[in-house]
Amino acid sequence: MKIQGKMFIWLSAFFLIMAVVYGVWSKEPAGTTALFLAFGLSIMIGFYLGFTAKRVDAGAQDNKEADVADDAGELGFFSPHSWQPLALGVGGALAFLGVAIGWWLLYFGAPLIMIGLWGWVFEYYRGENRTQ
Template sequence: MKIQGKLFMWLSLFLLIMACVYGLWSKEPAGTTALFLAFGLAIMVGFYLGFTARRVDAGAQDNKNADVADDAGELGFFSPHSWQPLSLAIGGALAFTAIAVGWWLLYFSAPLVLIGVYGWVFEYYRGENRTQ
């Protein structure tokens, strides 16, 4: 993870320089703001990856002499199926549509988003310990 953190830090430096140059040359606020926001996102990701790299074991990507097979194995737990992202996607799409159509549409999107978030957070708290 150390190399990814360095890549994002270099990207953030590049974006900061480009934001300053673009802002001085173009005097256009929307593009300049977008570049500064991209700089902020890149530095947050770079800081997180750099901070996390100090706390976890070095991966194969941090070893210059590593083979592809050195990083093989289990990567973690991934949910085999879940309906909660569908509820969140529909609720989020309706919420963003509410900006263009009318704020009244938020009354229909908010419950879908809340149900999706609640279901996703507590998805694995149901199961063998659940009483029926």
């Protein structure tokens, strides 16, 4: 995880340099703002990955002599049959479409987002998977 953090820190330095160069050269505010926002996002991701890398064991990607097979195994638990991402995707699409078409679409998108988020957070706390 350490190498990914360094990659994002270097990417944020690139975005910062390009934002300054683009802003001075083009004097176009939208692209300059987008590049500065990309700088902010990549510095946040890089800081998070570097911060987390100090608290977890070194992975195979941090070892220069590691083979591809050294990183094999279980990556985590992922819900195999969850419908909640679909509800979140449709709700998010309607909400962002509401910005372009009309704010009234938020009345349809916001409940779908809330239902999908609630269902995703609590999908393992009902039925036979509920804790006693």
